[in-house]
Amino acid sequence: MDSTRYTRGQDALARIHGHIGEGVMNELGDIAPDFARLIIEFPYGDIYSRQGLSPKERQIATIASLVTLGNAPAELKAHIQGSLNVGCTCEEIVEVIMQMAVYAGFPAAVNALMVAKDVFAELDNISKT
Template sequence: MTNETETDRLTRGQAKLAEITGRSGEQVMTALADIAPDFARYIFEFGYGDIYSRPGLDLRTRMLATVAGLVTLGHAERELEVHIGSALNCGATRDEMVETIMQMALYAGFPAALNALFVAKRVFAAREGAPEE
């Protein structure tokens, strides 16, 4: 049993999210404040404070795995967009992102991979300042 408080987990989670995304996550907290403030806290405490902060994988690998998981869901376009950008922030390359998504066609199907490739294309274009097609 650890003596760690929920405040410690929340603080660690917020710091980890900022490291990954470059943003504090206040938008998520604010957006959920009137409907499910505990859910926002769980995202930070468990997701980022506990899981993303574990030492077993580096952030680049964690983000590639996250993108793969989101591709397989086939219905998480908003989250996929955020996590593709986060993977790039954590050192993944565009080629690694495309290969990860293409690999998921075997497990999630071609429509899910195709949709994810279009999300990646938008993220890449936004980062380059190029217009989307």
């Protein structure tokens, strides 16, 4: 294991997803520890840590990609939460999802908007407590 990649990945994961990302990696570690390590090292240690895009821009690109896939609601939820953590607004997230209707179709955009609505409602409930 390359400890530099892993440490860099853990830092990026924490910046974007906070403690939620660590929890997901721990859950994956129970069944596939090597896969959890690969996620921390490659996407977060190598890609999300690059300088070419800001964390906010990377999250916008990730949301767009997940919307067009149309089959990853758990990951979409996590990255919507992460995008809010790095400075995206709810309005920006909705606009990105709506833009994807042009390329992914209305069903994919509607499904993604429902995921976003749930995330926003959860955050609203948290802020009221």
